[in-house]
Amino acid sequence: MTLxxxxxxxxxxxxxxxxxxxDPEGALAEKGLQLSNEEKAFLAYGLRxxxxxxxxxxxxxxxxxxxxxxx
Amino acid sequence: xxxSEIESLAAREVGLIFQAVRSFLKKSSISHKYxxxxxxxxxxxxxxxxxxxxxxxxxxxxxxSYQACGGEGEFVSKISAAWYLFYLxxxxxxxxxxxxxxxxxxxxxxxxxxNLASGFFFIANxxxxxxxxxxxxxxxxYDVIGAFHTRLLEMCDGQQQDLxxxxxxxxxxxxxxxxxxxxxxxxxxxxxxxxxxGRPDWWKRFSDFGSHxxxxxxxxxxxxxxxxxxxxxxxxxxxxxxxxxYKNLPAVYALEVLPSKERRDFRRAIDKVxxxxxxxSDYIGWVxxxxxxxxxxxxxxREVGYAKEALSEEALVAQPKEDLIxxxxxxxxxxxxxxxxxTQRAQ
Numbered sequence: 001m002t003l004x005x006x007x008x009x010x011x012x013x014x015x016x017x018x019x020x021x022x023d024p025e026g027a028l029a030e031k032g033l034q035l036s037n038e039e040k041a042f043l044a045y046g047l048r049x050x051x052x053x054x055x056x057x058x059x060x061x062x063x064x065x066x067x068x069x070x071x
Numbered sequence: 072x073x074x075s076e077i078e079s080l081a082a083r084e085v086g087l088i089f090q091a092v093r094s095f096l097k098k099s100s101i102s103h104k105y106x107x108x109x110x111x112x113x114x115x116x117x118x119x120x121x122x123x124x125x126x127x128x129x130x131x132x133x134x135x136s137y138q139a140c141g142g143e144g145e146f147v148s149k150i151s152a153a154w155y156l157f158y159l160x161x162x163x164x165x166x167x168x169x170x171x172x173x174x175x176x177x178x179x180x181x182x183x184x185x186n187l188a189s190g191f192f193f194i195a196n197x198x199x200x201x202x203x204x205x206x207x208x209x210x211x212x213y214d215v216i217g218a219f220h221t222r223l224l225e226m227c228d229g230q231q232q233d234l235x236x237x238x239x240x241x242x243x244x245x246x247x248x249x250x251x252x253x254x255x256x257x258x259x260x261x262x263x264x265x266x267x268x269g270r271p272d273w274w275k276r277f278s279d280f281g282s283h284x285x286x287x288x289x290x291x292x293x294x295x296x297x298x299x300x301x302x303x304x305x306x307x308x309x310x311x312x313x314x315x316x317y318k319n320l321p322a323v324y325a326l327e328v329l330p331s332k333e334r335r336d337f338r339r340a341i342d343k344v345x346x347x348x349x350x351x352s353d354y355i356g357w358v359x360x361x362x363x364x365x366x367x368x369x370x371x372x373r374e375v376g377y378a379k380e381a382l383s384e385e386a387l388v389a390q391p392k393e394d395l396i397x398x399x400x401x402x403x404x405x406x407x408x409x410x411x412x413x414t415q416r417a418q
Contacts, residue, residue: 001241001327003373004366008328011362042376046369060321060364061301061355064294070125070402071295 003039007046011057072394074401077128080394082120084130084151089117091152095194095201105190112187116159126288128398130155132256135398136263136277138391139382140270146263147206149198150215154259156195157223161255163188168234169313195219208266215262222258225250238317241327248289248320249282256285260395276381283378284399290371291402293320300355303348311348316341320370321363322354328361375403 009016009031019027028035035043050058092113096106118127133154137146167184199216206212229250232239239247260281264274296319299312316322322341329337337357343350378399382392 001245003369004241004324004328007362007366007369011365012360038373038376042369042373045372045376046365046367049368050365057359057362058364059355059359060294060297060367061304063364063367064297065301067291067294067404068298070291070404 002033002035003043006033006035006039006043009033010047072390072397077131077394077397077401078123081123081128081131084134084148085118085120085123085127087148088130088152088155091149091198092156092194095198108183109187109190109194112163113156113159113191116162125398125401128401129256129259129284129288131398132259132281132284132395133263135391135395136260136281137267138263139387139395140264140267140273140277141388142263142267146266147202149202150262150266153195153198153219154262156191156198157219158255160188160191160195161223161226163191165230168230211266214265218258218261218265222254222261225254229254233318236318238326239323241323244318244320244323245286248286252285252289252292253282254285256288257281260284273384273387276384279381280378280395283374283381284402287371287374287378287399287402290320290367290374294367297321300351303351304355311345311351316344316354321358321367324363324366325358325361329357333357371403375399 006028010020011017016027016031019030024040052058093110096110099106118124130151133151134146163184167181167188199212199219203209203212203216229247232243232247232250236243257278258281260277261274264277268274296312296314299309299314303309303311317326325337326334340350340353340357344354379396382395
């Protein structure tokens with residue numbers, strides 16, 4: 001699943017993450033990855049919500065606590 | 072529609088479902104003892120009308136789908152009751168299977184649980200047969216009853232995949248989620264649409280909406296275990312949650328994306344985690360470093376986006392359609408409330 005691979009690269013490779021902000025097409029092409037426009041939008045949707053105000057990433061436990069209480 | 076109005080609609084639906092089940096049991100020839108056991112179990116597993124969770128709003132899916140497709144008159148509550156009874160039965164079986172795998176739970180409770188779940192299956196089928204006797208739209212009802220069989224079988228297929236594999240690839244895991252909750256909530260929306268109209272393109276739209284909503288619910292279900300892990304880290308007295316350390320979405324994602332050496336190390340960490348409480352931090356660390364939080368958020372965005380896209384048909388009746396979307400948004404809370412609908416941005 002390409003979306004998963006892109007997320008992994010974004011989370012572990014700071015150079016790739018920086019380039020994704022300025023030249024996403026180039027960054028993806030360099031890694032041999034391709035995302036559809038929809039996938040790019042879903043990724044942007046996740047990215048907008050996955051960082052704290054200071055730019056640090058949220059943890060999976062924090063994501064879990066945000067959705068708590070639905071059942 | 073305001074939250075209180077959705078709550079009040081859902082409370083009414085719960086009341087109608089209770090009434091359908093109670094009436095059936097009242098006239099059934101089974102013993103009072105079995106009736107009592109079925110009713111007590113039904114009540115204990117069901118929400119009380121005055122205390123509904125956001126998840127309980129999904130009981131409205133068949134009726135709202137019916138109304139959104141222009142269905143005339145009242146939706147037949149016996150159909151909603153049948154769908155709900157299948158849900159309870161499946162949930163009981165699921166709990167029994169989990170308990171068997173992890174606890175070697177009591178034989179008596181397992182056996183009795185299986186028998187009560189079977190009772191729910193047959194009451195659901197009997198309610199559908201009663202609808203056949205009273206309604207004239209046979210083609211629609213045959214399709215609806217057929218859909219119950221095919222989608223529930225699909226759910227069993229997903230459950231079998233879950234039970235028989237120690238590990239699943241990310242695609243395999245998402246496929247399993249679609250077959251389990253996806254098929255079940257797809258059924259809820261399909262039966263409403265099918266009873267309301269003769270448009271296969273709309274039936275598909277509602278099936279798709281329900282399927283994506285079902286996947287969201289399954290993701291939220293997986294996340295609950297992760298919240299318990301957080302509690303464990305905050306409070307050493309907390310008990311290790313009974314979760315499948317290999318088969319939960321964040322771990323499946325990490326196993327998929329980690330390079331081979333790291334994947335081997337992560338597997339070693341997983342194998343330790345059930346045995347040593349101290350290994351939990353290591354397990355959590357692997358998952359977080361892999362970017363699982365971002366992946367889960369993107370995935371929820373994807374499912375919510377596709378669900379909304381499925382209902383983007385202007386000819387649908389506006390209010391019930393908006394209520395369906397509201398139920399989805401209430402499930403995912405502020406994070407998923409799609410004023411920033413990703414599918415819209417993609418165009």
